[in-house]
Amino acid sequence: ARKKLSKLKKTPAVTKDGTAITLLANIELPDDCGPALESGANGVGLFRSEFLFMGRAANMPSEDEQFEQYRRAVVAMKGRPVTIRTLDIGADKPLDPTEHTALNPALGLRAIRYCLSEPQLFLTQLRAILRASAFGKVRILIPMLAHAFEIDQSLAMIEQAKAQLREANVKFDANVDVGAMIEIPAAALALPMFVRKMNFLSIGTNDLIQYTLAIDRVDYEVAHLYNPLHPAILQLISMTIAAGQKAGIDVAVCGEMAGDTKLTRLLLGMGLREFSMHPAQLLAVKQEILNSDLGAIAPLTRKILRSTDPDGIADAVLALQTS
Numbered sequence: 001a002r003k004k005l006s007k008l009k010k011t012p013a014v015t016k017d018g019t020a021i022t023l024l025a026n027i028e029l030p031d032d033c034g035p036a037l038e039s040g041a042n043g044v045g046l047f048r049s050e051f052l053f054m055g056r057a058a059n060m061p062s063e064d065e066q067f068e069q070y071r072r073a074v075v076a077m078k079g080r081p082v083t084i085r086t087l088d089i090g091a092d093k094p095l096d097p098t099e100h101t102a103l104n105p106a107l108g109l110r111a112i113r114y115c116l117s118e119p120q121l122f123l124t125q126l127r128a129i130l131r132a133s134a135f136g137k138v139r140i141l142i143p144m145l146a147h148a149f150e151i152d153q154s155l156a157m158i159e160q161a162k163a164q165l166r167e168a169n170v171k172f173d174a175n176v177d178v179g180a181m182i183e184i185p186a187a188a189l190a191l192p193m194f195v196r197k198m199n200f201l202s203i204g205t206n207d208l209i210q211y212t213l214a215i216d217r218v219d220y221e222v223a224h225l226y227n228p229l230h231p232a233i234l235q236l237i238s239m240t241i242a243a244g245q246k247a248g249i250d251v252a253v254c255g256e257m258a259g260d261t262k263l264t265r266l267l268l269g270m271g272l273r274e275f276s277m278h279p280a281q282l283l284a285v286k287q288e289i290l291n292s293d294l295g296a297i298a299p300l301t302r303k304i305l306r307s308t309d310p311d312g313i314a315d316a317v318l319a320l321q322t323s
């Protein structure tokens, strides 16, 4: 099957009825751009920038070092968009693995909360990302947003970083798009707050499931409760896609659900047109898209979204796969 899949590398991801789908790669370091291109990705939908920082609490990457890494990814992708997520540190991705003080780290000072509490660190990263935007198409993605003031402060910091670069006569793309991760249920329930101010949204299903179902995503004792098909999860995802469509802004899914071929048709049926995933999943998802007919998927998806019966949902998702 792998051999056959590799033939799809250059085939555009279009459904049977002619709808084009964007397939993007999740990467951790610039070297992952090789596999991303090898899988035929249309760009990078999620560059988890924290991997440049992890384990380096005592020796944080400088602006120049970060710029060099972001630039490498942007150049490697040859004009395709590269979505760089700002530092999503904390909980399962600690800056310093020896330091574990918070009782509920996933609910603590992590990701954008941490960055807003360390403005110099955040500005340094933003300048590095902006500088890389002079070398190709860069998008900035902010993790873990929940509050309106976090959106406003993040945008203000980006403007401040731009002003600093202008002052120093350093080139960058002044129109760089800024997007929000939708991964806290409060964000998915307050979408007007986001679509008004953001250029795009990206649904982080890994955390959205963790926070909606109140289960630690890395605790094996509750792993059996980690269910992407819980009706509450499906509602939040579908609402987010619909709100983006209505506002005319792109919505991607960049959590693990995007790379699960059993869920491809369900997400297509909800209106998703942008999937970001580990490069190893990309061609299998593309194959699923090539065999999908949005007209056939629609009624079953509506049925799934109306249902609150777990067995009914599971059966209908199975039926979707052969529709």
Ligand code: PEP
Residues within 6 Å of the ligand: 046, 048, 088, 183, 203, 204, 205, 206, 207, 208, 254, 255, 256
């Ligand atoms: C997510 O939460 O779904 C996501 C894509 O981000 P991460 O897995 O890095 O938290």
Ligand code: MG
Residues within 6 Å of the ligand: 143, 183, 204, 206, 207
């Ligand atoms: Mg996340």
